Amino acid sequence: MKLDTNQLLRFTTAGSVDDGKSTLIGRLLYDSKSIFEDQIEAVTTTSERKGHDGIDLALFTDGLKDEREQGITIDVAYRYFTTPKRKFIIADTPGHIQYTRNMVTGASTANAAIVLVDARHGVIEQTKRHSFIASLLQIPHLIVCINKMDLVDFKQEAYDKIVSQFEEFSSKLLVRDIRFIPISALKGDNVVNRSEHMTWFQGAPLLHELETLHISSDINKVDARFPVQTVLRPQSKEHLDYRGYAGRISSGIFRKGDEVIALPSGFTSKIKSIDTFDGELESAYAPMSVSITLEDDIDISRGDMIAKKNNQPEMLQDIDVMLCWLADKPSQPRTKYTIMNTTNEQKAMIKEVIYKIDINSFDRNKEDTSLAMNDICRAKLRTVKPLMVDSYRNNRVTGSIILVDDNTNETVAAGMII
Known part of the structure; x- marks a missing residue:
């Protein structure tokens, strides 16, 4: 199949803190020769000052000063790179629970999500949470990178164990395409180049998977x-x-x-x-x-x-949504917000919070209906005039909404229409 060389693939990275997301992206950029010489020099100097052996690849993406000092990713950092086969936009999202909203923002337009799992620790709560958000946002392709294989002596048993753990849990998720790759972001195994230490793995390296991922069918071509x-x-x-x-x-x-x-x-x-x-x-x-x-x-x-004429969106005033609360300030009952859907703006209010989701256990909480930052819930919205919408599952553009506070102009929530 001939690939469109101008085709753009957006992907997001997710994983627990210190699983090596920034190192993986740094390795992708470095090994695919997508970094300028002056950037390499600056990062080499910083790495030497910190006393690292060799170049610290994570510094290529940890652009915020706070992140460089703490060694963690706080905000969503976007990176662009190109190979002869495809253009890429990477959303490097933070792993902490308090940054769920950042992951939702970074992942909302992604074609694929790379979920990192530490080969030593296996599938943990944060792995499940990030995979659940990827599923909620209907990201079509999930690539599970089992990282730090060098710390488990590149053993196939460690890889197989995590694959079966993830498959058992992911059977509840709505993701069509899940792939697994054993990697070492630090050493470069199976990132851009095939690993010499894991000859037992017959699949392709990560960059090859990203370059050949079939994304044309991800766009809805039926509903005009x-x-x-x-x-x-x-x-x-x-x-x-x-x-x-x-x-x-x-x-x-x-x-x-x-x-x-x-x-x-x-x-x-x-x-x-x-x-x-x-x-x-x-x-x-x-x-x-x-x-x-x-x-x-x-x-x-x-x-x-x-x-x-023969294929129209629904025109709804009462809208059933999965909502992620983005604002620092909690939701206020019966408050009027501006709802934005495609180019349409209306006034709306949250009529009812049906349940909140505990994104650690996926339990539904019907008692507590207040919304604080990073909460994900199912809610009913009421608009002043009908919106022309599709379900988010069928159309990620016409099926998504945001709520804006009229007083502060702050985006307080992002939603996916059910």
Whole structure:
């Protein structure tokens, strides 16, 4: 299968503190020659000052000063690198329980999650928590890297034991594709290059898995959704009567001549043209940014949605969501928030918290309905006007929402529509 060399893969890393996430990313960047000489020199100098033997790879990603001093990852650090086969964005997320919200943020757009497990400790609570969040966010591919194999003498028995532990627990998760790789991020085994110490492992190194991961089918190509961001009226001589609806296709495919419906108005028309900066197209698909013109003059504005006549999103005012509370300040009953879904903004309130999830045991708590930072719950929201939505499982773009506090403009919660 020929891979699209421009294809972008977003992946997130997760694991317990000191499982070696930052070292793994540093190794990926270093061994794939994706780091500038001056960065290598700066990190080499810092490593020598700290008295390390050789270069401390974790320093390539621990960009925040606090992290460098404490040797831990606090915020979500984004890193970009390219190989001849693919472009990558890495979200390096923190492992501590108090940074659950950071992991939710970093993982929300990821195609894959790399979960690190310490070969000495096996599957622990934080492994389960991070895998659960990856499952909740519907990340399609999970790569379990069993790290620090050099500390268990590269033994296959240690690897096999963790694989069976993880498989037993992950049977409850909604992840389609789980892969396992034994690695040593510190020594470089099975990260970019195949390990000479683990000839018993027949699989590919991590970078090869990331370069060849099939992600085209992760985008929903069936449900055509086009949230309108703005209306283009150039008023220039060559475009005197031009009225285009610009935005980014959330999912599906639109073709010239397709019968479409504008929501929430319900008026129907046909696509007259699909325009881009480089010229007109016969068809366009997610996640392309385009301008669509229609044969009929319909009143459409920002926040409206163009969809296929025979395949429409649901229009809901009462919305069932899984919510992650992001704010320092706890939730207040009956408070009005601004809800944002694609380009649509409405007023909304949390009508009811059905249950909170204990992300250590996955137990449901129906008694305590207050929401504090990092809490994950199932809740019912009520909006002033209907939103055009799909379930998050079918569409991660039209199925996600955020809540914003009108007084502070702070994003207080992120949600996935059930």
